[in-house]
Amino acid sequence: MAWEYYLVVMLIYLGTDLLAVWGLNLEFGVSGIANLAYIVVVAVGAYTYAVCTLGPSSDLGGFQQYIGGFGLPWGVALLIAVLVGALVGAVIGLTGLKRLRQDYQAVAMLVVSLMLATVVSADVGIFNGSAGLALIPNPFSDQDPEVARWLYVGLVAVCCVIGLLVLRRFTTGPLGRTLRAMRDDDTAASAAGKNVVGLRLLVQAVGGGFAGLSGALLAGFIGGWSPSAWVYIETLAFLSCIIVGGMGSDRGASLGTVIVAVLLLQGVQFLPQISGSPGLKEDFGWIVLGSATIAFIWFRPQGLLPERRPHHLDPDRPPASLRGLLRRQHPS
Amino acid sequence: MNLVVEAIGFGIATGAVIALGAVGFSVQFGISNILNITYGALMTLAAYVGYALVNRGVNAWLALVIGAIVVGVVSVAYNRVLLAPLVRRGTRAIAMVIVTVAAGIVLQYVIVAIAGPDSHSYGEQSGATLHLLGFTLSAGQVAIIGLTAAVMLALHLLLTRTTLGKAMRATSSNRTLARSCGIATDRVSDIAWLISGSLCGAAGVALAITTVSFDFSLGSLFLIPMIAAAVLGGIGQPYGAMVGGLIVGVSSEVAAAVTNPNYKDVVAFVILIAFLLIRPRGLFGAAWSTRRLMEG
Amino acid sequence: MTASTAAAPILEVDTLVKHYGGVRAVDGVSFTVARGSVTGLIGPNGAGKSTVLAVIGGYVGPTGGAIRFDGDDITSTPMYVRARRGLVRTFQMARVFGNLTTIENLLVAAPAQRGESGAAVLAGRRYWRNQEKELVAQARAMLDTFAMGAKADEPARNLSGGQKRAVEIMRALMMQPKLLLLDEPMAGLSPSLSRQLEDVLLGLAEGGLTLLLVEHELDTVDRICGKVVVMAQGRVLSEGRMAELRLNREVQDAYVIG
Numbered sequence: 001m002a003w004e005y006y007l008v009v010m011l012i013y014l015g016t017d018l019l020a021v022w023g024l025n026l027e028f029g030v031s032g033i034a035n036l037a038y039i040v041v042v043a044v045g046a047y048t049y050a051v052c053t054l055g056p057s058s059d060l061g062g063f064q065q066y067i068g069g070f071g072l073p074w075g076v077a078l079l080i081a082v083l084v085g086a087l088v089g090a091v092i093g094l095t096g097l098k099r100l101r102q103d104y105q106a107v108a109m110l111v112v113s114l115m116l117a118t119v120v121s122a123d124v125g126i127f128n129g130s131a132g133l134a135l136i137p138n139p140f141s142d143q144d145p146e147v148a149r150w151l152y153v154g155l156v157a158v159c160c161v162i163g164l165l166v167l168r169r170f171t172t173g174p175l176g177r178t179l180r181a182m183r184d185d186d187t188a189a190s191a192a193g194k195n196v197v198g199l200r201l202l203v204q205a206v207g208g209g210f211a212g213l214s215g216a217l218l219a220g221f222i223g224g225w226s227p228s229a230w231v232y233i234e235t236l237a238f239l240s241c242i243i244v245g246g247m248g249s250d251r252g253a254s255l256g257t258v259i260v261a262v263l264l265l266q267g268v269q270f271l272p273q274i275s276g277s278p279g280l281k282e283d284f285g286w287i288v289l290g291s292a293t294i295a296f297i298w299f300r301p302q303g304l305l306p307e308r309r310p311h312h313l314d315p316d317r318p319p320a321s322l323r324g325l326l327r328r329q330h331p332s
Numbered sequence: 333m334n335l336v337v338e339a340i341g342f343g344i345a346t347g348a349v350i351a352l353g354a355v356g357f358s359v360q361f362g363i364s365n366i367l368n369i370t371y372g373a374l375m376t377l378a379a380y381v382g383y384a385l386v387n388r389g390v391n392a393w394l395a396l397v398i399g400a401i402v403v404g405v406v407s408v409a410y411n412r413v414l415l416a417p418l419v420r421r422g423t424r425a426i427a428m429v430i431v432t433v434a435a436g437i438v439l440q441y442v443i444v445a446i447a448g449p450d451s452h453s454y455g456e457q458s459g460a461t462l463h464l465l466g467f468t469l470s471a472g473q474v475a476i477i478g479l480t481a482a483v484m485l486a487l488h489l490l491l492t493r494t495t496l497g498k499a500m501r502a503t504s505s506n507r508t509l510a511r512s513c514g515i516a517t518d519r520v521s522d523i524a525w526l527i528s529g530s531l532c533g534a535a536g537v538a539l540a541i542t543t544v545s546f547d548f549s550l551g552s553l554f555l556i557p558m559i560a561a562a563v564l565g566g567i568g569q570p571y572g573a574m575v576g577g578l579i580v581g582v583s584s585e586v587a588a589a590v591t592n593p594n595y596k597d598v599v600a601f602v603i604l605i606a607f608l609l610i611r612p613r614g615l616f617g618a619a620w621s622t623r624r625l626m627e628g
Numbered sequence: 629m630t631a632s633t634a635a636a637p638i639l640e641v642d643t644l645v646k647h648y649g650g651v652r653a654v655d656g657v658s659f660t661v662a663r664g665s666v667t668g669l670i671g672p673n674g675a676g677k678s679t680v681l682a683v684i685g686g687y688v689g690p691t692g693g694a695i696r697f698d699g700d701d702i703t704s705t706p707m708y709v710r711a712r713r714g715l716v717r718t719f720q721m722a723r724v725f726g727n728l729t730t731i732e733n734l735l736v737a738a739p740a741q742r743g744e745s746g747a748a749v750l751a752g753r754r755y756w757r758n759q760e761k762e763l764v765a766q767a768r769a770m771l772d773t774f775a776m777g778a779k780a781d782e783p784a785r786n787l788s789g790g791q792k793r794a795v796e797i798m799r800a801l802m803m804q805p806k807l808l809l810l811d812e813p814m815a816g817l818s819p820s821l822s823r824q825l826e827d828v829l830l831g832l833a834e835g836g837l838t839l840l841l842v843e844h845e846l847d848t849v850d851r852i853c854g855k856v857v858v859m860a861q862g863r864v865l866s867e868g869r870m871a872e873l874r875l876n877r878e879v880q881d882a883y884v885i886g
Contacts, residue, residue: 034426036433052555095605098612103425108608110433111556115601118553122594174735174743174756181725181736188723191685192737193711193803214478230554233437239430248727283445291437311781312731312764332610 008149012221015156016214017261021253022167023210023239027241029247029307031203032183033298034106036235037092037113043120043209043230044088045081045215047127050136050225052077064128065134074139074220078159080215082209089208093201100191113232121227132226136219143309156217163210164250171208171250179203180248180307233286237261239294246303255305264289339589340582341467346557347581348480349538353554354561354573356531360407362504362568365522366415366428369594371532371558372551373436373443374410378403378536379550380447386454392541393475400533407529408522410435416521432510436552444548451545476538483531484574490527491570500524504568556597557584566614575615579603636699638663638807638838639684639715642868644693646679653679655862656693661807666829666839668847668853672882675859677842678720681811684840685717686710698806712739714806720815722792724799726785730776733784733795734767735760737802770798774828790821797828808832810841814848826852846870858882 015258020042027033049165059069095108096175121130139155140148170176179199182189219225237260241245245256296303353375360368378399385395406574418431459471469477491497502510503520511517539554540546561580565572580600607614637660646654654676654677661667669677683690687706694703697715711717725733741763743747743756771777774794779787784795793813800808813829814822822845830852833839843849849856851868857867865871873879 032426034429034854036429095608098609100608100612101425102365103429103610104608106426106429107369107559108605110369111559111601111604113595114552114556118556118597119595169749169752173748173753174760175748177728177732177736178741178744180728181733184725185723187687188719188725189736190707191687191711191717191719191723192799193708193739194736195706195708203778236430236433236437240434243430250419279449280445283441286441287438290434290441293434294414294431294438297423297431298421301423301427307727309727309729309732309781309783312729312768 005149008153011153012156012217012268013266014258014262015153015160016218016221017238017241017257018160018254019163019217020209020214021209021238021257021261022163022250023214024235024238025242025248025250026167026170026179026210027203027207029242029249029253030100030176030183031176031179031200032186033093033096033200033203034102034109034239035204035207036106036232037116038207038211038238039230039232039234040113040116041085041089041092041211042215042218042234043116043225043227044208045085045212046219046225046229047133048081048084048212049074049077049216051127051132051218052080053220054133054135054139063104064131064133065124066127066133073159074137078216078220081212082199083212084207085211085212085215089211090201092208093204096204099199101117110232113235117227117231127225130227132224132228133219134224136223136225138220138223152221156221159213159217163213166206167210167250169246170203183248186298195213195247210250236293239263240289242303243293243296243301244303246305246307247301248307249303249305252303252305252307256303259304260289260292264292335589336586338468339585340401341469342473343582343585344467344578345469345473345477345542345581346585347578348477349535349542349577350554350557350561350581351574351577352480352483352531353535353558354565354577355484355570356528356535356564357558358492358562358568358570358573359524359528359531361562362570363521363528364411364415364419364606365498366419366425366432368415369432369555370436370439371409371432372553372555373439374403374407374529374532375536375539375551375554376440376443376548377551378408378533379540379546380443380452381452381533382540383447383452391539392454392537396537396541398529401535403533403536404526404530407532408525411521411525440548440552447548449548451547453545454541472541476542479534479538482535487527487570495524496520541545553597556604557581557600560600560607563604563607563612564614569614572614635663636828637661638698639840640694640696641680641684642694642696644680644683644689644695646676646683646688652862654683654690657859657862657864658693659857659867660866661838661840662855663769664833664836665855666833666841666853668849668856669840669842669859670844670849670856671859671865674861676862677859678811680859681717681809681840681842685715686810687717688771711803714804715809716800716803716805716807717809718793718796718800718811718813720811722789722796723785724787724792724795726783728784729781730784730787730791730795731764731767731771731780734770734802735763737799738763738766739803743787748783767771767798767802770801774798789816790818793817793825797825801832807838807840810843812841814843814845822848 007191024035024038036280051066052070052072053074054069055071056069057064057066092109092112095105120127123129127133140151143151178194182196182199190196241256241260242253244260245254246252265285268281271281293325342394357371365423381393381402382399385398386392414435462469462471462474499515499520502515503517507517536551539550557580561576563578565576580603582602584596584599587599639661641657641659644654644657657680669680671677680791682688684695686705690703694701698713702710725736728736742759748755755881768777768780771780776794779791784792787829813825817825826848829839854872855867856870856873858865858873858879864874866879
């Protein structure tokens with residue numbers, strides 16, 4: 001049924017977008033690193049998954065060219081995609097080694113994103129150039145397609161749950177507090193004994209792992225991956241989710257993902273078709289997304305669900321309500 | 333050998349366009365302290381304005397002038413309406429970059445929505461082939477080199493010989509101090525955005541004239557060599573950006589000639605990253621620009 | 629007891645040079661800070677005092693010369709390592725972590741937090757909960773000493789200038805420093821607040837903490853500093869007790885003492 005297929009696609013997009021936005025929120029919202037090359041790491045995850053699961057490119061009679069082609073099981077490939085994503089994330093983080101101004105570092109990362117897209121598109125030998133890779137194996141291809149879809153939704157859901165548990169270890173507690181201090185004033189954080197360069201690399205590695213997983217899951221579902229999937233503006237879409245939802249807030253970033261990535265960017269598909277301009281709906285989506293980002297920075301920079309800080313005032317007061325109980329579960 | 337000489341000639345022509353853009357970018361950063369990524373989309377806007385004019389039979393060089401003026405005015409308005417008020421509200425530099433990226437995307441997709449996603453061409457504008465000093469260049473390329481040289485000379489005279497130029501340099505190095513010395517920094521800032529926006533527009537049309545065809549991604553791709561040139565020259569410093577443009581242009585074309593044309597931008601990228609990591613103040617960067625680029 | 633048998637100074641600044649472009653901001657400065665002392669660094673505007681402090685703190689690297697702290701050469705040690713070893717600084721414009729609450733600003737600075745380690749990422753909350761409880765108690769006690777207990781859960785960006793200054797000093801104290809560098813701690817404070825802060829600093833000094841402060845307000849220097857180093861044009865002009873310096877002709881010329 002068409003609606004069921006559509007629901008599956010939506011859920012999988014939501015899950016993979018959530019993973020990516022969580023990782024970027026750790027980098028940008030929590031730690032203050034505007035990683036404008038984030039989508040590159042998502043792409044790295046997708047390509048890694050592809051060349052790990054695909055067989056050697058000669059097997060298909062030169063239909064597509066790529067490096068690697070290891071024919072590994074999908075679970076191993078997912079794991080490798082996470083690790084390679086973390087590695088590449090940290091390498092991109094090396095632009096922060098010099099104590100450059102934050103906006104300057106952001107522009108350097110933007111240029112990294114533009115550059116790599118140009119190179120990968122132009123050089124057919126790496127990942128089949130601008131045509132991209134196809135026939136990327138789906139983990140559940142031996143199942144009935146109806147069942148395989150829902151199994152994939154389950155896989156994405158499991159990854160999201162694990163991802164959220166890992167994420168909370170970084171965004172809450174003393175570590176999350178230290179990262180937020182670095183975001184608010186990195187000079188004062190170094191003066192307080194925090195190794196800012198090391199923390200940034202750590203954060204970009206962890207964020208990179210999330211990006212790698214997101215890309216790998218997306219590539220495994222779609223079955224293809226090409227440079228048009230990772231233009232630099234895709235990073236802005238993730239940033240927009242965070243800015244609309246609430247920088248530094250995991251709940252906010254998740255809400256922002258539902259609103260921006262799912263309702264807005266997928267919702268434009270339901271606009272009436274305008275004759276003669278097939279791409280106009282997508283163009284409209286990007287215009288709204290860019291404008292919403294600017295409007296939020298202007299009118300509500302804290303986002304819809306702002307970052308909440310824990311209370312330490314009277315530690316022995318019992319929680320008054322269920323809501324209070326939930327808040328106290330939120331570790332300092 | 334001949335190939336290399338030819339590439340150097342091409343490189344100077346490419347470098348002239350890069351220098352136009354990079355100088356404008358640098359002037360904008362100097363005066364506003366904002367890294368304006370919308371600059372790329374504004375170049376695209378100029379290319380499409382020029383294209384609309386050329387399509388209606390206007391001479392390409394007149395279209396370049398009109399494109400420059402239009403983007404100059406749009407830049408002033410952009411700064412007045414969006415960027416300056418946000419800075420006054422205390423928006424952090426990192427959020428300002430995101431604003432300029434977002435505004436660039438909005439502008440780029442408005443252009444796509446109006447003009448469509450297809451590639452366009454100004455048609456044959458290069459004119460006769462000339463042999464100068466051992467280089468083989470088209471008349472169009474020579475004209476752009478000449479135009480850039482004239483614009484740079486005019487900018488040099490403006491900055492060094494006029495009161496307005498002194499006010500611009502003063503505002504650029506310390507805005508608060510300049511204001512307390514009685515300089516109308518808002519007016520100076522408007523003029524700087526007009527000039528840098530015009531350079532942006534001129535570079536956009538010049539780029540569209542010299543390339544075979546262009547589409548809406550023209551400006552965003554050009555950001556790589558342009559920012560490389562600006563960083564190489566010490567960002568915020570117009571003279572550095574001129575030399576930076578030439579170096580990036582020539583080295584990209586020579587590298588493309590001796591290796592693979594696909595890797596043209598890689599040279600600019602390597603220059604950019606190397607300078608960022610080793611010498612962020614650029615080749616000629618003074619102490620003040622170092623202080624501005626580093627934290628605190 | 630002669631000078632040679634006295635305990636080694638906690639900080640030795642040895643012919644420090646710092647150039648900015650072509651400007652010699654600091655031009656061969658040497659002085660020492662004795663353990664347990666309160667040392668003042670004064671001089672007219674542009675004398676290079678703040679630059680010296682920035683180099684000692686590790687915020688900028690020197691062009692030449694050496695710095696020894698607690699027996700070790702720390703000339704090229706990064707700022708955060710110096711801070712961990714007990715060389716802690718505050719800033720001229722008080723810098724707080726604006727989105728964190730006041731008490732979180734203090735907690736961030738606590739050294740060797742279990743909750744920041746890789747083990748905490750693996751083991752989770754139970755690994756750091758007990759230490760965190762102790763730190764919270766310690767931070768709350770310190771807030772009470774500074775009469776800021778009621779502000780504990782207030783975001784630090786909402787605090788007044790004087791309160792931010794206090795937060796910065798409490799944050800420095802949470803780090804259990806051996807030497808506290810203060811860059812114009814009285815700047816922007818009302819006279820009554822400065823007097824309160826002077827009392828706090830004197831109390832810390834009595835408790836054995838070594839202080840080095842750059843200060844513009846000579847009355848403050850007079851009241852709390854033992855040794856005073858006078859700088860002018862990037863060099864050390866003279867050093868001694870404030871009362872002696874007031875009589876020194878050279879110092880008077882460079883720095884019109886009121």
